[in-house]
Amino acid sequence: NAGVMQNPRHLVRRRGQEARLRCSPMKGHSHVYWYRQLPEEGLKFMVYLQKENIIDESGMPKERFSAEFPKEGPSILRIQQVVRGDSAAYFCASSQTDNEQFFGPGTRLTVL
Amino acid sequence: ILNVEQSPQSLHVQEGDSTNFTCSFPSSNFYALHWYRWETAKSPEALFVMTLNGDEKKKGRISATLNTKEGYSYLYIKGSQPEDSATYLCAFNTGGFKTIFGAGTRLFVKA
Numbered sequence: 001n002a003g004v005m006q007n008p009r010h011l012v013r014r015r016g017q018e019a020r021l022r023c024s025p026m027k028g029h030s031h032v033y034w035y036r037q038l039p040e041e042g043l044k045f046m047v048y049l050q051k052e053n054i055i056d057e058s059g060m061p062k063e064r065f066s067a068e069f070p071k072e073g074p075s076i077l078r079i080q081q082v083v084r085g086d087s088a089a090y091f092c093a094s095s096q097t098d099n100e101q102f103f104g105p106g107t108r109l110t111v112l
Numbered sequence: 113i114l115n116v117e118q119s120p121q122s123l124h125v126q127e128g129d130s131t132n133f134t135c136s137f138p139s140s141n142f143y144a145l146h147w148y149r150w151e152t153a154k155s156p157e158a159l160f161v162m163t164l165n166g167d168e169k170k171k172g173r174i175s176a177t178l179n180t181k182e183g184y185s186y187l188y189i190k191g192s193q194p195e196d197s198a199t200y201l202c203a204f205n206t207g208g209f210k211t212i213f214g215a216g217t218r219l220f221v222k223a
Contacts, residue, residue: 004155031209042201042215043156056210091155100146101211103155 002027004094004104005074012110019079019086021107025094032075033101034060034067037089046090049075082111116204118214125192126222132188133217135202139183143207147176147187150199150216159187159200192221 005024013019025032034046045059049069060067064082069075079086089108093101117136125131137145144163148156160169165180173190189196199216 033209033211035213043213045210045212048209058210093156095209100158100161102158103148105155 004029004092004102006090006092006104006107008107009105010108010110012112013082014112015083016081019082019109019111021077021079021090021092021109022074023077023092023094023104024074025092026096026102029094029096029102031095032069033093033095034075034077035091035093037091037106039088043091046077079109082109084111087111116202116212116214118200118202118217120217121215122218122220124220124222127193129192129221130188130190131192131219132186133200133219135185135187135214137183137185137202137204137212139181141206142180142183142204144205145178145180145185146203146205146211147185148201148203150201152198156201187217189219192219194221194223197221 004026007022030051032049035043036046037043047060047067048056052071064080066078087110089106091106092104095101119134146161147159149159150156160176162178167178169176176187178185197220199218201213201216203211203213205211
């Protein structure tokens with residue numbers, strides 16, 4: 001039973017480009033969460049999704065950031081027109097219930 | 113604004129020392145408190161989920177207690193080993209699926 005998978009593990013983008021981060025939850029999990037870890041900081045909640053629905057996006061910047069979790073395929077966190085301040089590690093977690101979240105290995109985004 | 117505080121921010125101990133750290137969270141609207149262990153270059157790994165006031169959980173040399181009335185949880189490590197070196201995160205949940213994480217306590221165990 002594979003754990004939560006994220007790809008790519010490392011992503012380099014130039015300012016103004018788009019970044020797409022993918023997360024495949026654990027088998028049987030229908031809840032997906034995205035977190036951001038800025039340098040020297042802890043995990044900050046961004047968005048919580050169930051299949052085809054955004055449940056809570058209160059931690060996500062209003063502009064340039066979007067997330068989806070389609071019926072088929074992985075969850076995608078999209079960042080348009082990236083800026084240097086978007087450089088961070090982005091972690092995805094999945095859960096079956098509202099208790100335990102299982103984390104992926106993260107995607108480290110570097111914006112040049 | 114829901115805030116989860118962890119202290120100390122970092123801790124250096126010798127192998128064999130016992131240690132503990134604190135997680136403080138809002139005492140209202142409590143649903144669950146989670147502890148995670150996060151090694152460098154890996155992903156956070158769940159240690160405990162605690163839901164009841166007075167809960168005590170144990171896994172090997174690591175244990176945790178919970179006081180929901182006053183809003184704190186302690187994590188204890190008995191006889192620290194170098195492999196215990198990691199960041200220990202606590203996370204607070206109010207009953208929805210949104211979880212608020214503390215900034216973590218970074219533990220360094222020297223052999």
